[in-house]
Amino acid sequence: MSRLAAALPLLFLAAALVGPLVAPCAPDAIDLGHELEPPSSAHWLGSAENGVDILSVMLSGARTSALVAFLSVGASVLVGVLLGTLAGYVGGRLDGAISALGDLVQSFPSILLSAFVISLVERPGIGHVALAMSLGGWVLFMRLSRAETLALKGRELLVAVRALGVPEHRIVTRHVLPNTLGPIVVQATQALGGAVVAEASLSFLGLGPGTAPSWGALLDQGAGLLLRFPHVALVPGLAIVLTVVGFQAGGDQLRDWLDPRARRR
């Protein structure tokens, strides 16, 4: 069951990569004769306002979601691991400053932080949304990477390589970083699911990547049509849930592979 769920991200990635190419219509093609129809052979997942084909929006929306998620998590991991390793390894004032910066960023709910930054941009695109999300996202990876580095610092491994005369920068890049990456990879996988939700939530609030088709925007439209056309909200809702569950299970699976000691049951 959880193996099956762990394969869901592959489906998501496939939809993001080839989905827009195989979609039956353009995600913004208007067909006023077939507005808000339930699923049929013409529109497999039904149609939304203005007769837009929901399947096509979902496939293009998967690409938007995936781009935002990978860009934002990628940037968060990069910045977070860099600062976290530095804070953990160097310690002292630098550690204090980096940790305080993390506290400052977290003194504001992350979705509001992203919403604020996106609202500053005149025509936000995928890059802006991803950047806005990573402004709060790096803190998690900084904390994790800092804790892993601190735990490693007391171990004999580092004492040994230092005694061998290995220069500090090499110790960090060759011995500290590789040994802390396992939990980071697991966390990053699960953060991808969170990023899909964050992008959908921002689009839901009308602060998503502007004109790009989005699951959240479709969900926002559907939320107002629940009384008569529930399929408009149900389709993107189900897709979001499956994606989150998939990345969660994928992270668990990775944890089992990377660290056999943590294998549960």
Next chain:
Amino acid sequence: MPRQIGLRLARALVTVWAAVTLVFFVVRAVPGDPATAILGEAASPEERDALRASLLLDRPLAAQYAAFLGSVLDGSLGRTFRDPDRTVAAELVEAYPHTLVLAGTALVLAWALAVPLGTLGALGARRRAGRRWDALARAVAALGSAVPAIVLGPLGILVFAVLLRVLPMPGDEEAGLLGLVLPAGTIGLGLAAGLTRQTRAQMLEKLSEPYVTAARARGLSELGAAFRHALPNAALPLVTLGTAQLGALLGGSVIVERLFERPGLGTVLVEAFGARDIPVVQGATLVVALTYVLANLLGDLVLTAVDPRTRAA
């Protein structure tokens, strides 16, 4: 102890000041003219200049900052861009109670669901007879973490308002307290997921401690021993998690307020973002950050009250 609280309070206020100052300068550093955003592209340059002057946007940054700090001190937080007769404070004071009621109800629902369910789940995991409780606890934990508010909200409306018709639709003015159930439940179930999982895990650990066995030996029932002796010892990580969830609580209210067409802080913020209403953005940021750090402080104080060991540190 009071000295320690004072110190923490001072640190919290410095954090808020830093956050608000950052917002102040960032909104002024970005390209784009708020006067154009308010008046629209069709306005003449003279009209825009007049508006900029009345909003103090033509003054040097330092003077604007001084005026902003002054407006914080006199409690008005300046006037909104969209309606010069209205202070930002008035707008926030109107919205704040709505968010407070929503968030408070969600918090109560989450804890009232998670603590008993997590405890029963842990008890159930240890005995054959209680398997169902454990399955239920794990189902709530899984459901709440897999289904985010933007999906759970519409799903709740669909099931309880459209199909079963037991709860009012969003935007129903005469809904009263019943109208609070779905919005608060949407946020609450999300929070309850983590809390249930944590309660279950903590209780599983604590239930095998010798003092629980001792309480059972003295004749306490299994439930009695669990709630009277194991639960207080499991409370510490729960309160820590509860404090960490405050961001999700505030963020969740923004989504839920839009979904259920409710007034509140989130609605004010999102509207101000859209309209580039800088004083409202600044004021709301101040209030959100202040709420956040004060709630965190409160969480820490509860922690100290629950666990005597943290007092010395």
